[in-house]
Amino acid sequence: MTRLRRSFGAPLAALIVLLTGIWVLGLIAAPQVIMIEQSLWKMDRPAGADELSVQIDRLYNRLDMLALDRAAARTLSTPSATDAKLAQIDAERAAVAAEIADLETRESTPVRTWTLTNYAQMGQAHLRIFAKTILAALAVTAIAFAVCYPIAFAIAKLEPPRRAALIMLALVIPYAINELLRVFAWQMILNYGGPLNAALGLLGIGPVPFLESGSGVFVAMVYAYILFMVFPLYNVLETLDMNQIEAARDLGAKTWQIHRRIVLPHARPGIAVGCIMTFMLSAGSYSVPYIMTRGTAAPWFAQLVYNRFFQASDWNVGAAYAVSLLAVCTGFVFLMMRLLKVRLRDIAK
Amino acid sequence: MTRTGSGLLLRIYMGVFFLYMFLPLAIMVAAGFNDYSPPSVTVWKGFTLHWFTELWQDRRMWSGLANSVLIAGAVIALALPMGLAGALLLGRLGSRAAGVLYTAMVSPLLTPGIILGISTVIFWRGLDVSAGLFTAILAQTTFIASYTMLMFMARLQRQDGALEEAALDLGATPFQAFRRITLPFLRPTILTAAVIAFLQSFENYNTTMFAIGGEHTLVTEIGSRMRFGLSPAINALGILFILATVAFALAWAALKAHERRAAEQAT
Amino acid sequence: MTPTPSGMDIALSGAAVRFGTFQAVHPTDLTIEAGEFFSILGPSGCGKTTILRLLSGFLDPSEGEVRIGGQPMAGIGPSDRPTALIFQNLALFPLMTVWENVAFGLEMRGWKTARRRARAFELLDMVALGGQGDKLPSELSGGQRQRVAIARALAVEPAVLLLDEPLSALDLKLRQHMRAELKQLQETTGITFVYITHDQGEALTMSDRVAVMNRGRIVQVGSADDVYDRPATAFVATFVGEMNRLPGRIESVAEGRARIATAGGSFLAPNPGGLAPGAEAVLFLRPERLHLLAPGEAAANVLEGGLVRRDMEGAFSTLIVETGAGRLTVQRVNSGSGGLPAGPLRLGFADRAGVILPAGETADDAA
Numbered sequence A: 001m002t003r004l005r006r007s008f009g010a011p012l013a014a015l016i017v018l019l020t021g022i023w024v025l026g027l028i029a030a031p032q033v034i035m036i037e038q039s040l041w042k043m044d045r046p047a048g049a050d051e052l053s054v055q056i057d058r059l060y061n062r063l064d065m066l067a068l069d070r071a072a073a074r075t076l077s078t079p080s081a082t083d084a085k086l087a088q089i090d091a092e093r094a095a096v097a098a099e100i101a102d103l104e105t106r107e108s109t110p111v112r113t114w115t116l117t118n119y120a121q122m123g124q125a126h127l128r129i130f131a132k133t134i135l136a137a138l139a140v141t142a143i144a145f146a147v148c149y150p151i152a153f154a155i156a157k158l159e160p161p162r163r164a165a166l167i168m169l170a171l172v173i174p175y176a177i178n179e180l181l182r183v184f185a186w187q188m189i190l191n192y193g194g195p196l197n198a199a200l201g202l203l204g205i206g207p208v209p210f211l212e213s214g215s216g217v218f219v220a221m222v223y224a225y226i227l228f229m230v231f232p233l234y235n236v237l238e239t240l241d242m243n244q245i246e247a248a249r250d251l252g253a254k255t256w257q258i259h260r261r262i263v264l265p266h267a268r269p270g271i272a273v274g275c276i277m278t279f280m281l282s283a284g285s286y287s288v289p290y291i292m293t294r295g296t297a298a299p300w301f302a303q304l305v306y307n308r309f310f311q312a313s314d315w316n317v318g319a320a321y322a323v324s325l326l327a328v329c330t331g332f333v334f335l336m337m338r339l340l341k342v343r344l345r346d347i348a349k
Numbered sequence B: 001m002t003r004t005g006s007g008l009l010l011r012i013y014m015g016v017f018f019l020y021m022f023l024p025l026a027i028m029v030a031a032g033f034n035d036y037s038p039p040s041v042t043v044w045k046g047f048t049l050h051w052f053t054e055l056w057q058d059r060r061m062w063s064g065l066a067n068s069v070l071i072a073g074a075v076i077a078l079a080l081p082m083g084l085a086g087a088l089l090l091g092r093l094g095s096r097a098a099g100v101l102y103t104a105m106v107s108p109l110l111t112p113g114i115i116l117g118i119s120t121v122i123f124w125r126g127l128d129v130s131a132g133l134f135t136a137i138l139a140q141t142t143f144i145a146s147y148t149m150l151m152f153m154a155r156l157q158r159q160d161g162a163l164e165e166a167a168l169d170l171g172a173t174p175f176q177a178f179r180r181i182t183l184p185f186l187r188p189t190i191l192t193a194a195v196i197a198f199l200q201s202f203e204n205y206n207t208t209m210f211a212i213g214g215e216h217t218l219v220t221e222i223g224s225r226m227r228f229g230l231s232p233a234i235n236a237l238g239i240l241f242i243l244a245t246v247a248f249a250l251a252w253a254a255l256k257a258h259e260r261r262a263a264e265q266a267t
Numbered sequence C: 001m002t003p004t005p006s007g008m009d010i011a012l013s014g015a016a017v018r019f020g021t022f023q024a025v026h027p028t029d030l031t032i033e034a035g036e037f038f039s040i041l042g043p044s045g046c047g048k049t050t051i052l053r054l055l056s057g058f059l060d061p062s063e064g065e066v067r068i069g070g071q072p073m074a075g076i077g078p079s080d081r082p083t084a085l086i087f088q089n090l091a092l093f094p095l096m097t098v099w100e101n102v103a104f105g106l107e108m109r110g111w112k113t114a115r116r117r118a119r120a121f122e123l124l125d126m127v128a129l130g131g132q133g134d135k136l137p138s139e140l141s142g143g144q145r146q147r148v149a150i151a152r153a154l155a156v157e158p159a160v161l162l163l164d165e166p167l168s169a170l171d172l173k174l175r176q177h178m179r180a181e182l183k184q185l186q187e188t189t190g191i192t193f194v195y196i197t198h199d200q201g202e203a204l205t206m207s208d209r210v211a212v213m214n215r216g217r218i219v220q221v222g223s224a225d226d227v228y229d230r231p232a233t234a235f236v237a238t239f240v241g242e243m244n245r246l247p248g249r250i251e252s253v254a255e256g257r258a259r260i261a262t263a264g265g266s267f268l269a270p271n272p273g274g275l276a277p278g279a280e281a282v283l284f285l286r287p288e289r290l291h292l293l294a295p296g297e298a299a300a301n302v303l304e305g306g307l308v309r310r311d312m313e314g315a316f317s318t319l320i321v322e323t324g325a326g327r328l329t330v331q332r333v334n335s336g337s338g339g340l341p342a343g344p345l346r347l348g349f350a351d352r353a354g355v356i357l358p359a360g361e362t363a364d365d366a367a
């Protein structure tokens, strides 16, 4: 803190701490904490609700008894005795009625109960969708890496620098164009009457219901997120000294050995970034399944989350779903960092 | 011989990859000029600009555009100071504290967008603020400030620490040194960060969709129309997006080339 | 011109700097006179810059005290000290023009634009950069940038100018030229200069006094002659200039001198440390103090050897001679008569030529 004040002066230092604090605590940490908290409770019947209802039943019986007593009291000998008895009975009836009212509100007012059942709510069907989403995201990541590694390597190391810059600029265009438009293009292509089915028709196949079967989602996902793999890979490979490759070749390494021993180890931070981004975007993608399936195929996990919140209005279960997704993504980040031996610091480009 | 052979193979592979990247966009563009609805390229009914006029008259698109610009402006106003403050703070902390803070500040980039949106809405609902433009702004700021922070951090790392010290040594107060030395040094990054923040905000779908409640932006509106792909007006809008992106990329490249030439002349 | 400011004196008493557990500067007592050209000489990483940062106020001593002009400096930041620092890499502000750089300190002191611009151009004239004021630093040559840095520091009229290896980025010719300029500048301004360098040539030619530093300690303070001719430790002896080393054992002592028995014979030399007979010691001997003896010529100390190599270096030649005490370097003025006669060589040196010091860390060990 003294260092900060010394570097910027007290007012500026205070402003810096304040702004960072609002961002890190107010925008990043607090919402996550509240979301996790929300996933851990639900509104439930109060504890001992069963006993309460037994008690209420008993009180109703008592009320009936009092009504009988009251009828009996009318036939008492002296009017004064009758009045006294009636007053006594009425007072008791009022007391019992009040107690019933109190117990009934207690019985019917839900209380916040801490529980893990929100997570258990997922059930077989939703669990299967969750697993399908995660597996698809893993597959998208693997495919993207396999497709992009040769591309990134070829651009970074085999093209002359000027042309490499030009190629990357060309790739920026599909990368920068809105994700929705990229997905929409594939919706058109894979549509029942789209160009792909038209081409298949010429071969006497189809038409294939790509969109309705859900396979279109996967194809469009690869397309939508593949460039998030290219750029990080290209950035690290560009910094690889060509002399290292040549030295290895000079020492007798074969192409695959050069990649395994020189290029891939150098590219670790880029691989980590690319895989994390691709996985995270695919696993949490709402737009791609939303647009590609048009609601005709089984939903993906992000859609389930959306439905919990905005259709079923069950925010506690929705929060539990969101936290599950968050946990998987966080786990994937740690896994990649562990596997590739990179730290978060290396990841920033 | 094998070297050139594998080189050729790589070339072909790259060509296929580029075809894969651009052909879908070309198909979408073509459908935007086809006088046939729903958007199609298999049935060609002739060239038309009709869909552009239809788009022009679409009120919801215009209000979405207004919201998008409003949100982006607010996000810039929040994410730039926050990202800069974070980067400055990071540079003055011990390595342990800096590590923790850094992790916290980049974590939104590693979090699925829908979670940022959802958690923001949950948080503000607890304070009786319902989802809308406000929550969309905050949810976007959460991760866009991470981008600006990284940009400022990279720039600050390239600054020669001796410059600020020289200013102090010559009698500047810390604030003066910051204003006269560091801030001018950061100016180009401030501009770039503002542009990046604008684009990130304007184009965002996943986070916004979950955070915006009943309101809409241009992109969420596109999303809700696309699902059914009814009118090629969406394609027309896509064409405009592509044109803007291409123009932007070219301008960017020109600017970079200009900067590089200026730098070469300076040395 | 404003009247030339006069220098202030500097006093370190027990000042030390620790970074965590690492002792960068051990407790140091040091006095620098007002108006003195004082150099701190030492190998890279020995703590020179750290001492300078202590004086300029970027660092506080972990213990001890710094006084400038008699005033304790504790709690006074760099902005408020009567010092100006010239950075190792100059640290010119790249986005400001040359004159704006020079006027920056005046701007911070609230001078109006016209006045500080005029003063900046005056100072630029003084460092022979009259026409360059409106350029950017990046448009100047290395030597010109150097002068801008000097003018910028002088603009705030410091009583002490702190220079951190300011010439290290220049080429040899320019470096020698700038040495003379700096020395002259110091004499005309009367400012105290504290000059840091790892280049002994710079330190010896410019300074009134030199402090030699090693591993966070000042090991000797004295004039250039003192440190060259009367080194206090083995480290100083070997760090400043070339040195032959003849290890041995003290035989006898008398009148500040001692006789030392080495593998090449027994020699008489000054014994400033007062080493007692029987002590392990080293005889240090400068190459230029060793002479080739003509046949029959006598000397206080004599040893014989065979020539291994002769390197012609222009004014001098360097001979490598294999003797009983190992290989010795001999420097010899070229007389124009060419090479040497074949056969064994006799070397001689005066009884005041060498110096006997306790064995200890030398510059070669440190490197």
Ligand SMILES: Nc1ncnc2c1ncn2[C@@H]1O[C@H](COP(=O)(O)OP(=O)(O)O)[C@@H](O)[C@H]1O
Pocket: C019, C022, C024, C042, C043, C044, C045, C046, C047, C048, C049, C050, C051
């Ligand atoms: N801020 C610091 N933190 C830790 N160690 C430092 C710091 N500054 C300098 N050092 C260490 O102190 C020693 C002396 O550094 P310095 O004074 O810069 O040496 P030089 O004599 O080359 O100028 C070096 O070993 C350096 O690594």
Ligand SMILES: [Mg+2]
Pocket: C048, C049, C088, C164
């Ligand atoms: Mg130094």
